[in-house]
Amino acid sequence: MTVPRPYALLAEVTYRCPLHCPYCSNPVTLVSPSSSEAWAKEDIHSEEPAGSVALRTPHTPTGNGELTTEEWKRVIQEAAALGVLQIGFSGGEPLARPDLAELVRSARETKLYTNLVTSGIGLDDDRLRALRDAGLDSIQLSFQSDKPNLADEIAGARAHERKRSVAAKIRASGIPLSLNFVIHRRNIDRLAQMIELAEALDAERVELANVQFYGWAFRNRAALLPTREQVARARDVATAAKARLAGQIDIFYVLPDYYETRPKPCLNGWGQRYLTVNPIGDVLPCPTASSAIPDLRLENVRARDLDWIWRESESFNRFRGTEWMPEPCQSCPQREIDFGGCRCQAALLTGNAANTDPVCEFSPDRARVDAVLSEIHSCEHTDEWTYRTNPSAVAVSM
């Protein structure tokens, strides 16, 4: 099989975050940065048959298991050498890393297009200037709603007004601004007002992404999934806004896939275009794979170079191409269009990552999706959710 080159690296530089959004796609069992589990996990993943593993960069422990500045710089160089053109700094909240501007500068030096995905909390004048001077190309700022009290309730933190002032500062800095709203049952009816907020903040691009059910969002899906009626109304609002704002704001509306009959072409195919490096250096074909597909043997950048991991590793080759596909995917004319959908969703809903994404109407497991839909349309559905906790905290009960 010919291995394509990757286009984009998602650098999850930390799982620490000041917000607690219940729709977060980070793993529910976050690796505790201050505990020994972080190292235990890393040891398991980077273990080689021969035994001990030599670290590839002189390693001064960060004390929390996260990759060091020097390790990230090496990852960035290896990614650029592999053909990566874009890097997204994400997390957690990437601003929790004091070395973020240094990493951005390093990425620009290798000619990567640099994008920061942030809550905006912690983006003061000094840091914004440092990031701009480092060559940051673009910022994607998250909002939870247009309505301050609802936004803060969703975030589990007082953040909304600060985000508004951060947005204004970003616009003044000259760095292109995208807004990102995760859409779910509690905010989907305010789609029109959220688009108005994007207009008021002079954003160039707005992403209205219906929540995808991984990590914390999977745990909270009964409280997050919108109803069929809400989805239909929101679709009309998004379509009208797209037409009205054409040429002014680019609007991307991501459909909620549980309501679709065909799966999303997840990642444009496994191991085809994207790779993710998480805070402790595990390399993932998909950011949610570490929690959704527990038997995936992840490689770590401390033990292997990115080129080998991308081309040779079992994890990146496991669902590459079409040979792994079961029926009904194997004989399906859509198989190179949707690639069988999402491996993580298959794993989470059917227990086997190699199954057809159960969103697909031809999946023998479609009933599992329909059961969730009928549950939330019944009068017994819950509106309770569990807020995301930080790596240092113990997971809370439902």
Add this chain to the structure above:
Amino acid sequence: MDATTIADLARPTLTQGVRLQIDSATGKNVLLYPEGIVELNDTAHEIVSRCDGRTLGEIVQALAEEYETDAAALAADVREILMALQHRKLVELT
């Protein structure tokens, strides 16, 4: 709203946040923008690389001289490509 054509005196430039670069993996020219990549064909690259503050008329003239073709014949193609890029917010007119 997009205009239906681009005036000779308009000055097309890359939109802020859009970068023209060579993709070292393929040797092709690409435009990089927030969360997206567009590969340019040779014609589009010849045009985009001249979007440096010159007017559309000057770009057409420069290309006509470079390739020894008729400027009037070239103008329609240049307009069409720039309008497509403008529609995708990769090029803006000042």
